[in-house]
Amino acid sequence: MLFSQIIGANDQVKQASSMYWVVQDKMRESGGDRTLRELLPRWGIPHSYHDVVPIVGELRPDVNPEGNVIVMGSYSMRHAAKAKGWIPGCFDVGHITHDDYLARWGDDLLNASARVCRFEDAPRHIMDEFFVRPTIDSKAFAGQTYSREEFMSWHAKVMALNDPGAFVLPDTEIIIAPIKDIAHEYRCWIVDGRVVTSSLYKRGDDQHQVLMQGRIDDEVIDYASKFAAGSWQPNRAYVLDLCLSSSRPRVLEVNTLNASGFYAADIAKLVQALEAMVF
Structure with missing residues (x-):
């Protein structure tokens, strides 16, 4: 268009x-x-x-x-x-931890059963293959899957660097979770209690390819709307990333709206929603 x-x-x-x-x-x-x-x-x-x-x-x-x-x-x-x-x-959500979301949203989180630990303690909790990301939206590193060998190589470099200005430090808190079977991944932009626009960005048959498709299933929108209308909100505006796992939607993570990729969002609707906010 x-x-x-x-x-x-x-x-x-x-x-x-x-x-x-x-x-x-x-x-x-x-x-x-x-x-x-x-x-x-x-x-x-x-x-x-x-x-x-x-x-x-x-x-x-x-x-x-x-x-x-x-x-x-x-x-x-x-x-x-x-x-x-x-x-x-900035509608910053970087101070909100995995445990904060777990306390409010429980099993709706894809990684509700994840182990939380400091980076330096990770080797005692890792599996042959697993998912790792920071406990907060700090952008310290992108969440992704690792094999044991890949992670231990990275872990050794971080521990040897000993640089207080580095993005990842020995005491950086991370989550470690088993690999999940994910069908599709979606992004919903939430402003003042409602989903204003959304986008598919990954399809299950190719998790490495970023897609841009604005129309997503009503089931996903309804699910996102449940969080948008909840009594607890990460901020007045934020990005909610969802996925389909085990035949139902789950929450992947929450990101700061100001610093998140647009994919196939309806930018006109997003700008209008942000402009309509009263401060």
């Missing part, structure tokens, strides 16, 4: 912008990123593009807009948003 077709129907309902958008330049070259670049000026939403210094999140050039400001790009931008006191800034 052409961009003009995507947003044409929305032009008449767009109201005066409530936020200034600080966007990382040279983001992922996906259709969603290109659409965002066209939509912001088309709707008259004030915005600017910036290089972002990795890890520390420094913006180049610097910017200090008045009023409400939202950031969109790498996870490190949360530091700039926090330092400048921007509202909403």
Whole structure:
């Protein structure tokens, strides 16, 4: 669908912008990123593009807009948003742990039975093949499967490095879980209690290929909506990643909306939902 077709129907309902958008330049070259670049000026939403210094999140050039400001790009931008006191800034969920989600969502988590431990203690818990990721959305490393040999090689390098500035440290908390049979993987964007857009991004027959398909099953949307409407929320806006496992939906993980890939999200709906928020 052409961009003009995507947003044409929305032009008449767009109201005066409530936020200034600080966007990382040279983001992922996906259709969603290109659409965002066209939509912001088309709707008259004030915005600017910036290089972002990795890890520390420094913006180049610097910017200090008045009023409400939202950031969109790498996870490190949360530091700039926090330092400048921007509202909403970044809808950060990086402080919420696996145990926090387990306490609220229980068996709805795909990895509800995962072992939580420090990275340095992992060898005593690993299997021949297993899944590992940080207990929080820290972007320290991407969750993935490892063989025992692969993990032990990585583990030895981390332990030998002894660098306090490294992404992964001996005391970094991780989860270790058995490999699960996953059919499809989906991403849902949740804003103020509702699923505003969604996307399929992996299909079971090829878990290594990233897909972009906006229409997903009503069963998945209904399942995501249950969490969106729940009494406990990770933040007012977040990304909920789901999968089909054992013939039912499960929660894979929760990610910070400001730093998550768009896949086949309806960017017009997402921007409208974020712009409609009241702070």
